[in-house]
Amino acid sequence: MRNKLLLAGLLLGATPAAQAQHQHQHQMAAMSHATTAGKSMQAVAAPGSPVLAFQRGMDSVMVVMDEGMRRMDGASPTDIDASFAAMMVPHHQGAVDMARLQLLYGKDPALRRLAQSIIAEQQVEIQQMQAWLREHPVPTTSAVPASPAHSHH
Template sequence: MRTIVMRRALLTGVTLSALLATTAACGDDMSGMDHGSGTSPTGTASASSSAQASATANDADVMFAQMMIPHHRQAVEMADLAPTRANDPELKDLAAKIKAAQDPEIVTMTGWLTAWGKPTAAPEGHNMHGTSSPGTSAMAGMANDGQMNELKAAKGSEFDKMFAQMMIAHHNGAIEMAKTEQANGSNPEAKALATQIEADQAAEVQTLQKILDRL
């Protein structure tokens, strides 16, 4: 009888030991699972922080977008005239490229301003048509109403020369604005776009000048 009791006690001890070992193993597995899932919130937080940092903008970034949008719109308006008025094939092709590049940039900058909670319109005190009146400042390179009307009325080689001259001035104004953003802006995306605008439009100015020289 005593032998049976001892055997049962031994069996119970073995069973308990196995149960404790299994529980410890499960605890280790669960601990590993908790650790693994713990990296997800941390990663999400980091991604969120990056997104917030990317969405931040200083006054220079906001001004750059607000001013460049109408600046681009006028360039697109000028480019839209070329298919029916220009005579030079290379100038027509360049006008199409200008429109294709600047239309999407307008959309991009408008989206930035919306994300930053800022108005998309340029601030008061900046004349959209390149002329200065008391209390206002002309936007760099913008053509005034009289120049735009003359361009719309011109055709053939007259249009080509006028378009090249006006677009060179227009591009140089945009390059000036882009350099200001690169120097004073803080938003990485805005500064990157400014760098791209400077490079693209500087190359287009060279092409426009070559066209103008042979007209």
């Protein structure tokens, strides 16, 4: 709880540039984790083991989540609200997929309950954000302008 309050205080007091840098660092750390940490851990896991399957699954989830966040389906990069919703959908889906991997391979009862809660709550939030994106479609800028009416003089 103390860490959450500290983080909230830091983010609320930070400038937009500092917040953007923090978000970028978070994304880079996630990308780094997906591409390096998983691979180094896989060298320790026995081939065919549940540990290796879990690690590969997590690496795959991170790659898909990162690509989805970069693609921002359904949003213009200049629309803050749409960008938030479009980036959070794959972020939450990644959390749901990670929680499913925990249910497949994890044994701890408390973490299994947490994983079930993550799946239930974040699926509802994904649906809410997708509905918002459908209600706020991206304005089309590539539409062909209507040709002026030809007049015969």
